[in-house]
Amino acid sequence: MTSDSTQPTGSHDQLTFQDPVTRYEAIEPPAEKKPEPGLDSELTPKADLGEHTYRGTGRLQGRKALVTGGDSGIGAATAIAFAREGADVAIAYLPVEQSDAENIVRIIEEAGRTAVALPGDLMDPEYTAGLVRAAVDGLGGLDILVNNAGKQMAVESIEDLTDEQITETFTINIEAMIRLSRDAATVLPAGSAIINSTSIQAYTPSPNLIDYASTKAAINNFTKGLAQQLAPKGIRVNAVAPGPIWTPLQPTGGQPADAIPEFGHQTPLGRAGQPTELAPAYVFLASPESSYVLGETLNVNGGTPSP
Ligand code: NAD
Ligand code: MG
Numbered sequence: 001m002t003s004d005s006t007q008p009t010g011s012h013d014q015l016t017f018q019d020p021v022t023r024y025e026a027i028e029p030p031a032e033k034k035p036e037p038g039l040d041s042e043l044t045p046k047a048d049l050g051e052h053t054y055r056g057t058g059r060l061q062g063r064k065a066l067v068t069g070g071d072s073g074i075g076a077a078t079a080i081a082f083a084r085e086g087a088d089v090a091i092a093y094l095p096v097e098q099s100d101a102e103n104i105v106r107i108i109e110e111a112g113r114t115a116v117a118l119p120g121d122l123m124d125p126e127y128t129a130g131l132v133r134a135a136v137d138g139l140g141g142l143d144i145l146v147n148n149a150g151k152q153m154a155v156e157s158i159e160d161l162t163d164e165q166i167t168e169t170f171t172i173n174i175e176a177m178i179r180l181s182r183d184a185a186t187v188l189p190a191g192s193a194i195i196n197s198t199s200i201q202a203y204t205p206s207p208n209l210i211d212y213a214s215t216k217a218a219i220n221n222f223t224k225g226l227a228q229q230l231a232p233k234g235i236r237v238n239a240v241a242p243g244p245i246w247t248p249l250q251p252t253g254g255q256p257a258d259a260i261p262e263f264g265h266q267t268p269l270g271r272a273g274q275p276t277e278l279a280p281a282y283v284f285l286a287s288p289e290s291s292y293v294l295g296e297t298l299n300v301n302g303g304t305p306s307p
Contacts, residue, residue, distance in 0.1 A: 006056075006084065006111045013055035014280060024048065026264065026271035027246060033257040036153070038248030040072040040100045047246045049077045050276030051107060056084030059287045063087035065144035066135040068122070068180070071101040073247030074197060074278045075148040079104050081279035082144070082286070083111040090116035090135040092149065114139065122149055122176040123168060132183035144286045145184045147177040148197040152254040154208040166211050173215035174222065181226060181237075190234025193286045196223050198239045200301050208256065216241075220297055227295030236294045238285040243301025245273045268303030 012018065027045055040047060054077070065082050069075035070091025079089045089108050093101045101117050108115035116138030120127035136142045151172045155161050181194055188194070198219040205213030220239060227237035244250075244264035251260055264272025281298045284290050299306045 008052050008055050013053050014050075014276065015055055015057075021269055021271070024271060024274050024277075028261045029246070029251060029263060031257045031260050032251055034252050036151070036252045037094055037097060038072075038252035039097065040076065040248055041103070043246070043248055043251070045246075047073070048274040048276045049073075049104075050080045050084075050279055054081050054084055054276050054279055056081070056086065056111070059085045059283055059289065060144075061086035063143055063286070064139040064141045065146065065286070066090045066092065066118075066132065066139075066142060066184075067146040067148055068092040068131075068176070069149035069197075070146075071097040071104055073249060074242060074245060074275050075146065076100070076104045077275035077279045078146055078148065078282040080107050080111075081276070081283050083108040083113040083115070085283055085287075086113070087144065087286075088114035088116075088139050090118055090138050092118045092120065092122075092131055092135075094121060095119040122172045128176050128179055129183075132180055132187065136187055142184065142187055143189060143192040145180060145188070145192075145194045146197070146282060146286075147180055147194070149176065150197060150249065152209065152212045152249050154206075154253060154256050155211075156208050156256070158210065161211060169211045170215055173212070174218045177219065178222065185230060185233075185235065188235050191288065192235045193290075194226070194230075194235065194237045195282055195285045196237070196239040198223070198241045198297060200241055200243045200299070200304055200306060202241060202297075203306055204304075223297065224295040231294055236285075236290070238290070238293060238295065239297040240278060240281045240285065241297050241299045241301065241306065242278055243267055243273060243299075243304055245275055245278060247275055264302065267301065271302070273300065273302055
C-alpha cells in the first residue's frame with residue numbers, strides 16, 4: 001500500500017458513495033479553439049485528474065507501466081491512479097507538453113513510485129521504435145502498456161480533410177499502437193496487460209470526425225484480434241471506450257468551438273466525464289483481478305448505449 005500521506009484527504013475520493021449525476025457539475029466551457037495539443041494547466045475549467053480524489057488500494061503493487069499521452073487528460077489520470085495503486089510509471093508525451101508532464105511526474109513520485117519521462121513525437125519513426133525499450137530501461141521492466149495517445153481534429157467537410165491530417169490521425173492513433181504493441185509483446189511477461197484507448201466514436205461516428213472515428217473502430221478490432229493472439233502467452237489485451245471527457249483534446253479542435261459550451265450535456269448523466277472517472281477502468285483491466293477479461297471494450301461514457 002502507498003503511504004497515507006499520498007492519499008486524498010477530502011471526503012470525495014472515487015470510493016465514496018455518491019450520486020454520479022452530481023459528482024461533477026455539467027461544465028460550460030468557453031467557445032474556443034486553441035492550438036494542438038493544448039495543456040491541462042491551461043484548461044478552463046480545470047479537469048479532475050484525480051490529484052485529490054483518486055485513492056489507491058494496492059491493486060498494482062510492484063507493477064511497471066508505460067502510458068502514452070500520460071501528460072494530460074485520460075492518460076495522466078491513469079498514470080496517477082497506477083502510481084497510487086503501487087506501480088512505477090513511464091509517461092510518453094510531446095516535448096511541447098513538458099510542463100504538464102513534469103506535474104504528473106511529481107505526483108507519481110509523491111506516491112513513492114518511480115516516474116520516467118519519455119518526450120517525443122509518435123510521428124517520428126525513430127522515437128516510436130525506441131519507446132518500449134526506453135520504458136523497459138527506465139523502469140527495469142514492463143508489464144503494462146497503455147496505448148492512449150491520440151489525435152482528434154474536427155473537420156466539417158471531407159473536401160477539407162488534408163493528407164497531412166489523415167496521415168497523422170492514422171499514424172498516431174492506430175499505427176503507433178500496433179508498433180508499440182508489437183515491440184511490447186517481445187518483453188511483456190505472462191500476467192501483463194495491454195490497454196488501448198478507443199472511443200464511443202468507434203460505434204457512432206460524428207460526421208465531422210470521420211478520420212478519427214475510423215481509427216477508433218480499427219482500435220476495437222485490433223484489440224479483439226490481438227487479444228486472441230496473445231492470450232496463450234498470458235498477455236491480456238483490452239480497450240477502454242470513453243465518451244465525452246473534459247481534456248485538452250477537445251478545445252484544441254477536437255470539437256468545433258461552438259460545440260464546446262455544451263460538451264457532454266447530451267449524455268444520460270447530463271454532463272461531461274472527468275479524466276479521473278476513466279482511471280478505475282484502466283486499473284481494473286491492468287490488474288490481475290480481470291484475469292478472465294480479454295478482447296473487451298469497457299465503455300465509460302455517461303450512459304450512451306453502445307454495443
Ligand atoms: P489529451 O490531449 O490529454 O491526450 C492526448 C495525448 O496524446 C496528448 O497529451 C499527447 O501527449 C498525445 N499525443 C498526441 N499527438 C502525439 C504525437 N504526435 N506524439 C506523441 N504523443 C502524442 O486528451 P485525452 O482526451 O485524454 O486523449 C487520450 C485518449 O482518449 C485519446 O486516444 C483519445 O482519442 C481518447 N478519447 C478521448 C475522449 C474525450 O472525450 N476526451 C473520448 C474518447 C476517446
Ligand atoms: Mg497533453
